[in-house]
Amino acid sequence: MKRVCSFVLSASLVLAAATSAAEPTEADNANARALFKEGNAQRDKGNVDQAIELYRKAHSLQTSPIPGLQAGILLEQKGDVLGALEILRDAVRMPPFKESPNTVAARKEATDLIGKIEPRVAKLYLTIKTKSDAIAIKLDGADFNKAMLGSPWQLNPGKHTILLSANDDEIAKRSFTMTDGASNYMIFEVEGTLSLQTTPGAQCAVEGKPVGATPATIDHLLVGSHSVTCRAANYKDKTQTFTIEATKTTPVDLTLDPLVVAPAAATTPSPEPTPAPVPPAPPATTASSDGSMQRTIGFIVGGVGVLGMAGGSVFGLMAMGKASDANNNCPTSTTCSNQTGVDDRHTAVTMGNISTVFFIVGGVGLIAGGVLIFTAPSSHEAPVKNVSVSWVGNGIAFGGSF
Secondary structure, X not given: OXXXXXXXXXXXXXXXXXXXXXXXXXXXXXXXXXXXXHHHHHHHOOOHHHHHHHHHHHHHOOOOOHHHHHHHHHHHHHOOHHHHHHHHHHHHHOOOOOOOXXXXXXXXXXXXXXXXXXXXXXXXXXXXXXXXXXXXEEEOOEEXXXXXXXXXXXXXXXXXXXXXXXXXXXXXXXXXXXXXOOEEEEXXXXXXXXXXXXXXXXXXXXXXXXXXXXXXXXXXXXXXXXXXXXXXXXXXXXXXXXEEOOOOEEEEEXXXXXXXXXXXXXXOOOOOOOOOOOOOOOOOOOOOOOOHHHHHHHHHHHHHHHHXXXXXXXXXXXXXXXXXXXXXXXXOOOOOOOHHHHHHHHHHHHHHHHHHHHHHHHHHHHHHHHHHHHOOOOOOOOOOOEEEEEEEOOEEEEEEEO
C-alpha cells in the first residue's frame, strides 16, 4: 500500500511538472539516444565511470527516464547511494511527453529502486563542543555546513574522515566507517583550560588577549600550542609557550626576573682644597702704606668666592631636579623600573658632587676676600705684615701679624 501511495504521488508530481516544462526537440531526442547508446557501450566494456557520465548527459536532455535509471543502477552498485537516489528521483519526476511502455516500466523500476536504496543511507550526528567561531570542519575533504551540527547528515555507507582546524592549524582528525542505514553520534572535544601562576603576581595575556592578574584560570582555549606573556613592575616581561589538551587543565608557572639596576658609581670625597696663603703685604712704603693693593686682591678673591657660590647653587638645583625625576621611576633607593630612572639617579649624584666643590671654593673665596678687605690698613694704620688662611678640621682659620 505504501508503494502504491508513493507511485501515485510521483505520478501527480510528474503531471504537474509536465504543464510547465518545455517538450524536448527532435535534436534533443537524437542526442539523448546517441549518448545513451555510447553509455551502454562503455558499461559493457566495464568503464563504469565513463558510462555514468554519458548517462547523466543523456538524462540532462529530459527526453526519457531510462538514462537516469541506468545511471542510478550503476551509482548504487558503486556504493554511491546518495548519488543514485538523486538521479533516480529526478527520473521519476521527469515529465512524460511521449510516454511508452518502456518509459512507464523505467519509472516503476526507478521507484522500486528508490524504495530499496533509501534504507541504506547512513546518518551522522556531529557535535563540536567549543565556543570558538574559528573552527573549520571538513568532511571527506569538503566543507561541512555548520548549520547541520547536531542534525542528521546523510552519508553513503563506507569510510569517511572528519578534519577540524583553526587558523589553518589542524586540531583534530578522525576516520570512521558507516554501515548501511547506521546512525553515528560523534562528539569532538576541542577545548581545554589553562591554570596560570606567576612569581611575583603579574598581569598576563594569552595570544595577545589580556586575561587579568595571576593567579588565573582561563577556560575555553582551543587545543594546540599557545603563548602567554606576563609583566610586573620592576621585572622583565616573560613569554612562554604551552600546549592545551582537550578537556584537560594545563598548569603553567612563570618566574619573572627582576630588572638589573646598575649600582651607583662609587664616589670619593673630593679633596678639601687648601687655599693658597695670602702673600704677605709688601713692606710699608710711602706708595703702598695705605693698603689699597691688599683691598684689590681681597675684592678679586671675594669675586671668585661669589662665582663659586653661584655655581654651587646652579648645580645644586640641577641635582635636585634630576633626583626628583629619578624618584618617579625608582620606587626605592635600590630599584628602578626602567633605564631612564637609573640614568637620572647617576646624573643627580654627579651634579651634587660638583655643587659641593663649588660651594667649598666659593666659601673659601668669600672668607679669604673678606679677611683681605677688612684687614687692609688705612693710610694712618701700620701695614699688616702677614695674613694666612687655612682649613682646620671642619672650619676655616685665618690669622696674621700686624
